[in-house]
Amino acid sequence: MTVQLIATQPFNDQKPGTSGLRKRVSVFQSPHYLENFVQSIFDAITAPNGATLVLGGDGRFHNQEAIQIILKMAAANGFGKVLVGQRGILSTPAASCVIRKYQTYGGIILSASHNPGGPQGDFGIKYNMANGGPAPEKVTEDIFARSKEITQYRIVDAPDIALDVLGETDLHGMKVEVIDSVADYAELMGSLFDFAAIRQLLADGFRIKFDAMHAVTGPYARAILVDALGAPADAIMNAEPLPDFGGGHPDPNLTYAHDLVEIMYGEDAPDFGAASDGDGDRNMILGKHFFVTPSDSLALIAADARLAPGYAQGIAGVARSMPTSAAVDRVAQELDIPCFETPTGWKFFGNLMDAGKVTLCGEESFGTGSNHVREKDGLWAVLFWLNILAIKRQSVETIVKRHWARFGRNVYSRHDYEELPSDVANGLIDHVRASFASLTGKTFGAYTVKTCDDFSYTDPVDGSVSQKQGIRILFEDGSRIVFRLSGTGTEGATLRIYLEAFEPDRSKHDLDAQDALAEMITIADDIAGLKQRTGREQPTVIT
Structure with missing residues (x-):
């Protein structure tokens, strides 16, 4: 084996x-596209000789x-060991778990998350730091x-x-260790949640349906929900990970997870439904004929966090992305x-x-998580909900509506305009900004x-400043409209519009969000x- 120096251009x-x-x-x-970016990562992070990498x-x-290319490049760049998931599989939260458990220098995760896959689809690559989280700006x-x-x-x-x-x-003096993709993550979940209570809930006839969307969480859901917790095998649908996600769009929302939505709104609906995305870091939560917004899910988990053993001592703080509801x-x-x-x-x-300032975090884009890893975690959110349901023994809808009765309802919706011409999307944002x-x-x-x-945003820990993170139109009563261009697409631009209004009146908590926000939707257009x-x-x- 020899190390080759391949000439390239940026x-x-x-x-x-x-x-x-x-x-x-x-x-x-x-030619050279992936290799250039990987070498740029290695050059930028300056890992010490003999460092361990997760892949x-x-x-x-x-x-x-x-993965084969990155392994050979890691060996040529002086890494001592690479921990790689079996068959190249690692969910994003599982990769974070492995990085943290084995105290590696960091890891490279190959995913375009919730974007479509296949030969005509998307691909992605990112570097996660030694804390298990995405590289900071x-x-x-x-790297850029x-x-x-x-x-x-x-x-x-x-x-x-x-x-x-x-x-x-052995690869040119570097150890390549193929590890069980699920074991470390499943062990961590068992330490956080009351598996005995969840197992009893399921044994008592509580029915669940989890849609893995032919993405990475299939093996994780099977190992935890079926093997460890006793759910029937058919509680998981679309469980086999496929390179093209079965031709679907692995984004767990009401539009793209329509198969699950039809089941949960059908005549013989299960008690609880959930879905995760391409790399396993997002989640959608459903009850029988009932959808839980990600913003409400985060709030409810925070309110009931002590019901889970891993959070029984309370939480230090919470964080949410700006577009997420209050x-x-x-x-x-x-x-x-x-x-x-x-x-x-x-x-x-x-x-x-x-810094120990927060325990729970969440984004309205179906991402929820905690300090157990440094990524959002779809299956973690599902298990947290099952833990809450196992203790409260109430329906999803009852739990959410009782939460609204206690705290008030932040009526919320997000409207996505996907694959707009970039000049159109940027022109719209510039127009709103100029109208302040x-x-x-x-x-x-x-x-x-x-x-x-x-x-x-000024980071309270390191003082770094991030500007132009989304346009906010704030109203006197606390309602708001947010306009933001997404950074996760690969074709054109995705414009996201977030609409939020606070409703303290319990008699109005049953209103459909689109009906309750109808006037605000018109205002956004105006x-x-x-x-x-x-x-x-x-x-x-x-959504």
Whole structure:
């Protein structure tokens, strides 16, 4: 085996987004593209010689090929050991778990999360730090800077490594250890939740349905929900991970998880339904004929955290992304704990968790998690809900409505306009931003604009500043509209519009969110000129 120095030229489009670099599969398959970015990671992080790296992905198309390349590059760049998930599989939260448990230097995760897979789909790669969390902006900026000046990369000329058999293999003096993809994560879940109570709940006839969406969580759900907790095998649907996610869109929302939604709203619906996404870090929670918004889910978990053994001593604080509803703020106020509002992106929660300031975190984009790892965690959220249900022995709907009765309801919805031409999306945002002065004090029906801003965040731990994180239109009564361009797509731009109104009146808590927010939806169109500028009559996705 020899180390080869391969001459290359920079690509100008390797700037990591909200969670790593995401492009079409065909882009990553082009000569030197993946190799350039991986070498840029290795150059930027300056790992000590002999360091240990974690490697795995969500099993999407090109996952296996990319892992072989990265292993050979890791060996050529002086790593001493790589822990790689069996068959190249590691969910994102499981990768974070492994990084933290074995105290590695960090890890490379191959995933485009909830984006579609297959030969015509998307691929992604990101670096997670030694704390298990996504690289902060300072590191991703260093990676991008290096990608713009790279002239060569290092790779070992060697045969591929067998990834289907557990055990160690030598690769140019570097150990490659193929590990059980599920075991460490399942052990961690068992330490956090009351498995005995959940097992009894299921034994008593409580019916669940989990949709793995042909993505990475299938093996994890089978090992935990079926093997450990006793759910019947058919409690899991779409359980086999497939490179193209079975042709579906592995995004756990009411639009793309329609098979599960139809079951949960059917005549013989199970008591509890849930879904996770491509890499296992997102979740959707459903009751019988009832949808739980991610914002409400975070708030309810915070309110009932002590019911789970791992959180029985209470929580230090909570954090939410700016677009997420203020439902959890009200819980934090009652619990007398701090609540932090951050930009979108799990990396912003990492500093807060490492500093011991928060225990629970969440984003409205179906991401919930805690300080057990440094990523959002879909199956963790499902188990937390099952733990709560096992103790309270009430329906999902009853639990949520009793929570609203106690704290009030933050009526909330997100409207996504996917794959807009970038110039159209940017033009719309620029138009709203330029309207701040004329909007302030203006009345739209029952709503009067109090102020407008472009959200910025100063990290309370390291003092770093993140600007232009989303446009907020804040009304006198506390309602708000937020406009933000998503950083997770690969084609065109995704415009996300967040609408929120607080409703303390229990008699109005049964209203459908779209009906309750109808006037605000019209206001958003008036302010941004949505239909005129996008040419769209309706959003692509409503949640």
